[in-house]
Amino acid sequence: MIAERGLASTRIADVAERAGTSPPAVLYWFGSKDDLLTDALTVDEDRFYGAMTERLAALERPRHRLRLLIEACAAEYDWALWMELWGRALRDRGAAAARQRLDDRWREQIAEVIRDGQQAGEFAAGDPDDAAAIIAAVLDGLAVQVTLGDRAIPADRMRDLTVRSAELLVGCELAPLDERALAAGPSEEPRPWAS
Amino acid sequence: MIAERGLASTRIADVAERAGTSPPAVLYWFGSKDDLLTDALTVDEDRFYGAMTERLAALERPRHRLRLLIEACAAEYDWALWMELWGRALRDRGAAAARQRLDDRWREQIAEVIRDGQQAGEFAAGDPDDAAAIIAAVLDGLAVQVTLGDRAIPADRMRDLTVRSAELLVGCELAPLDERALAAGPSEEPRPWAS
DNA sequence: GTGTAACTTGAACGGCAGTTCAGTTTTTCG
DNA sequence: CGAAAAACTGAACTGCCGTTCAAGTTACAC
Structure with missing residues (x-):
């Protein structure tokens, strides 16, 4: 409901109808x-x-x-x-706490990939938390434009610009994903195109 | 009023009282x-x-x-x-148009600085519009965290991370501003610390 | 001055939507 | 089966707030 009608104009009656029940x-x-709203947003x-964690685990190489x-983020996520959560977090304590928790976890997710890449020798040295914060920020910032239908930034440009930024930060080319990469389970294929 | 109470809970009566008049x-x-709201937000x-354009004109060197x-952006602006404008632009046509206009102009402002820097030989080559889009996105993304009081990203870290990103993009160190830089009028001081 | 247009206001209207409540149905469990 | 707890509902209540309106006041032109 919130994604369709927006936080401001989502009524309890709407939620009830969608759930096949009554407002009370x-x-x-x-x-x-x-x-209800604070719960729903998260x-x-x-x-x-959760889905992302699983899919990441299926890929062996950090790049x-x-x-x-x-x-x-560029193709599937509903920003x-x-x-809406940002707007609510400006004034609602619960929403602010929820956002902090989600963002911490998200940045940590990125930082972990970067640390893995550094240990594997794929990525250049540098503070992984800094790089994660910047990549997360680029994603957030560009996603706003894409979601609002900015003429200058369609979804594929968001992807390309973010990939380029990340490449600069980790000093490693991030080749497009093909079936080999997506299908590759852990612990196989000893670096066929290693740098 | 909007900055204080938020878009959602700003009433006409509040605006009227602040203006010393009546709702009608x-x-x-x-x-x-x-x-009223769409006008006010812009x-x-x-x-x-406007203020930024003036202050930029007072500085000679693109860096x-x-x-x-x-x-x-990191220290003075009220994000x-x-x-609030983003949230409104999700559903309001007028707000969406206003945001597009402001963002186009803002990215162009950044791109122009980058083009100047490239022509002056300070900045590395590369698409200035791409770099501007990325820098604008980093600013937006980090500003959200700062504005929402994220524990991991205080304002000075936002500044440092953005400066670092920009340096990577333009291939040029962006030294802190001192009185010399701020006071420097156009067409003087022939590159004392040129790269 | 005086008439007209611009501007302002107090009061009231109207609808919306969250919440309450008293009563009904459904489920649970001994 | 039967009673108690849980789950649910229609209807009414309530407060809020944007908006309207008719009457008032000020500013201005001639």
């Missing part, structure tokens, strides 16, 4: 509209994060993992909900 | 609350842009102009209004 029933479970992010991260 | 008087001038951005741009 919604209140029965959530207590108040505020609680569900999608949590699901995306592929980093590329997948970026591609998924409208994320932006 | 506000409607008399703006027609409806929607028109006033601050326009003012910031100083780029640094000033970043420092001002809460910008975030």
Whole structure:
């Protein structure tokens, strides 16, 4: 509902109808509209994060993992909900806490890929937390433009620009994902195109 | 009012009281609350842009102009209004158009500094529009975290990370601004620390 | 001055939507 | 089966707030 109608114009009655029940029933479970909204905003992010963790684990090489991260953000994720959460976090304590938790986890996810890449010798040295913060910021910033339909930044340009930024930061080319990379399970194929 | 109370909870009565008048008087001038809000959201951005243009013109060297741009965004600008505009632009046609106009102009501002730097031989070659889009995105993305009080990203880290990103992109160190740089008028001081 | 247009206002209207409540249905469990 | 707890509902309540309106005040032109 929030993704469709926006946080501001999502009514309890809408949620109830979609759930095939009545407004008081919604209140029965959530207590108040505020609680409902704050809970709802984090569900999608949590699901995306979970799926991403699985898919990352299926890729062996850090350079592929980093590329997948970026591609998924540019092509699959619904940033409208994320932006609604930002707006709410400006004034709502619960929303602010939820955002902090999700963002910490997300940046850590990126930083871990970078650390792996450095240990594997694929990525150049440098503070992985700094690089993660910058990559996350580029994704957020460009995603806003894409989501708002900016003429200058369609989704594929978002992907290309983010990939380029990441390449500069880790000093390693992030080749496009092909079936080999996506299908590759852990611990096989000893670096066929190693740098 | 919007910066203080948020877009969602700013009432016409609040605006009227602050202006020392009555709610109907506000409607008399703006027609409806929607028109009022969309107008209001762009006033601050326009003012910031105007002041920035003047201050940039006072700096001779592109590397100083780029640094000033970043420092001002990290230290002086109120990003809460910008975030409210994003949220509104998700559903409001007028707000979306206003955002597009402001963002186009802002990215062009950055791109122009980069083109100047390339022509002056300070900055490395490369598409200035791409670099501008990335720098703008880093600023937006980090500003969100700073504005929401993210523990991991205080304002000075936002500044440092953005400066580092920009340095990577333009291949030129962006030294801190001192009185010399700020006071320097156009066409003097023939590159004392040229690369 | 005086008439007209511009501007302002207090008061009231109207609708929306979150919440409450009293009562009904469904489920659970001994 | 039967009683108690849980789950749910329709209807009404309530407060809020944007908007309208008719009447008032000020500014201005001639």
